Amino acid sequence: MEYYFITGTGKGIGKALAEALLENEEAFVTGISRHQTINHPRYRHLNMDLSETQNLLTHLPEIFQQVQDADKLVLVNNAGVLGEIGYVGEKQNEDFNYVFSVNVTAPAILMNAFLHTYREVKAEKIILNISSGAGKYPMDGWASYCASKAALDLFSESVQLEQNLLNSGVRVFSLAPGIVDTQMQAQIRETPSAQFSQVSKFKDYKASGSLASPETVAKKLKKLLKLPPGNLKVVCRIDEL
Ligand SMILES: NC(=O)c1ccc[n+]([C@@H]2O[C@H](COP(=O)([O-])OP(=O)(O)OC[C@H]3O[C@@H](n4cnc5c(N)ncnc54)[C@H](OP(=O)(O)O)[C@@H]3O)[C@@H](O)[C@H]2O)c1
Numbered sequence: 185m186e187y188y189f190i191t192g193t194g195k196g197i198g199k200a201l202a203e204a205l206l207e208n209e210e211a212f213v214t215g216i217s218r219h220q221t222i223n224h225p226r227y228r229h230l231n232m233d234l235s236e237t238q239n240l241l242t243h244l245p246e247i248f249q250q251v252q253d254a255d256k257l258v259l260v261n262n263a264g265v266l267g268e269i270g271y272v273g274e275k276q277n278e279d280f281n282y283v284f285s286v287n288v289t290a291p292a293i294l295m296n297a298f299l300h301t302y303r304e305v306k307a308e309k310i311i312l313n314i315s316s317g318a319g320k321y322p323m324d325g326w327a328s329y330c331a332s333k334a335a336l337d338l339f340s341e342s343v344q345l346e347q348n349l350l351n352s353g354v355r356v357f358s359l360a361p362g363i364v365d366t367q368m369q370a371q372i373r374e375t376p377s378a379q380f381s382q383v384s385k386f387k388d389y390k391a392s393g394s395l396a397s398p399e400t401v402a403k404k405l406k407k408l409l410k411l412p413p414g415n416l417k418v419v420c421r422i423d424e425l
Contacts, residue, residue, distance in 0.1 A: 189259045360422065
């Protein structure tokens with residue numbers, strides 16, 4: 185059996201990926217998010233708000249249960265939030281904690297628990313973190329988001345270095361999915377230009393049909409999860425697939 189643990193399966197890329205993986209009869213998917221929108225005999229949903237770090241810590245044994253028949257174990261840290269878009273100096277302080285806990289702390293805790301729980305299990309193991317192009321350069325109004333995705337990239341590279349030194353065979357990726365037609369893009373387009381100077385560019389992306397569908401992205405992610413070792417760097421982009 186193949187066991188997939190995916191955060192953010194309520195909508196967007198995470199939901200499309202879970203549904204695409206469930207087409208395979210060997211796949212068992214655990215989804216973790218605030219809303220259950222998938223019903224399938226091989227899907228288990230855990231209702232959780234990943235900004236609540238203490239609650240996540242309490243529920244780790246429920247997420248990563250012991251498995252006897254695993255050929256493949258995959259953790260996908262997909263849930264992510266932009267938070268409040270706006271300039272530092274005018275933001276609510278609570279927002280920093282919210283963005284970093286969902287985008288960095290929760291993935292770090294889940295990676296730690298995944299690697300620890302399944303360390304003795306002889307199965308192919310992959311960790312796929314959904315990062316962003318915005319983690320590679322600065323953007324006004326998105327300081328927390330940019331910094332959180334940059335942190336996720338370097339965290340992923342460091343964990344891959346450790347796994348290489350341990351000779352574990354675990355593969356780690358931090359992938360930028362491109363511009364995808366989800367609720368997150370809708371939130372960006374609604375931002376006043378005083379809080380984000382590039383908002384008209386993002387409105388143009390939508391108007392010109394330049395956004396990829398979550399289903400197209402899910403197909404490419406499914407392909408990544410089937411690649412043999414050595415094909416991609418840890419920090420990678422969807423157009424490399
Ligand atoms: N869309 C893009 O253009 C784009 C570009 C670059 C990177 N990304 C990245 O792609 C990933 C997926 O984003 P998306 O575009 O699919 O966004 P989306 O449509 O807004 O979906 C976000 C997902 O995260 C979950 N989520 C959000 N806050 C959560 C919380 N506090 N606790 C638990 N789950 C939470 C949501 O599920 P619930 O509502 O059920 O909780 C939802 O499934 C994110 O990491 C994002 O940064 C997206």
